[in-house]
Amino acid sequence: MLVREYHHIVDLTAKTCDCRRWQLTGIPCCHAVSCLRHERIAPESVLPSCYSLEAYNNAYAHSIWPCKDKSQWEKVDAPQVLPPVYEKRVGRPPKARKKQAHEVPGKNGPRLTRHGVTIHCKHCSEACHNSVGCSLKRRGFTAEDAKALVARMQATLEREAQEQAMRAAADQVPSEQVTENEIPDPLNISSII
Numbered sequence: 001m002l003v004r005e006y007h008h009i010v011d012l013t014a015k016t017c018d019c020r021r022w023q024l025t026g027i028p029c030c031h032a033v034s035c036l037r038h039e040r041i042a043p044e045s046v047l048p049s050c051y052s053l054e055a056y057n058n059a060y061a062h063s064i065w066p067c068k069d070k071s072q073w074e075k076v077d078a079p080q081v082l083p084p085v086y087e088k089r090v091g092r093p094p095k096a097r098k099k100q101a102h103e104v105p106g107k108n109g110p111r112l113t114r115h116g117v118t119i120h121c122k123h124c125s126e127a128c129h130n131s132v133g134c135s136l137k138r139r140g141f142t143a144e145d146a147k148a149l150v151a152r153m154q155a156t157l158e159r160e161a162q163e164q165a166m167r168a169a170a171d172q173v174p175s176e177q178v179t180e181n182e183i184p185d186p187l188n189i190s191s192i193i
Contacts, residue, residue: 028043124146
């Protein structure tokens with residue numbers, strides 16, 4: 001069984017898995033369930049009998065009567081259980097909770113950052129920059145002209161990629177041998193202008 005970069009060896013006859021969850025709990029782990037389904041074996045059929053409904057009914061068949069009062073509890077000679085001892089830490093106690101890395105304090109309380117979000121330019125609608133850093137805006141293109149130019153450039157790149165893929169398929173060249181230098185850089189707009 002291969003999960004990402006880890007290999008797990010599952011033995012269905014011995015009911016073992018390398019992750020040891022099946023041996024410890026008796027319930028098949030996700031790796032074992034995957035192998036059982038591959039072999040068309042119902043995962044419920046390999047469960048131990050202690051997890052069955054009959055075993056549950058046998059264990060709780062008789063009535064369990066609760067005690068009415070603390071005075072009826074059974075007296076046991078054991079040490080008294082006490083709460084853990086509180087130790088005051090050195091230094092000033094914190095005023096607020098420790099914030100996560102993705103939380104930024106805002107004026108109306110904490111707010112989430114835009115971490116992981118790809119920004120788009122309002123001027124040319126291209127990704128990974130905003131209108132302040134837009135090279136087309138610096139060159140004097142209007143917003144409509146810039147958006148049209150970017151759309152033409154993307155269409156050209158897609159067409160060239162399809163042609164290159166068709167040529168590679170016709171020549172039966174593995175895709176690993178196609179270099180990135182043959183594909184034009186989408187951020188290098190000066191080569192198209």
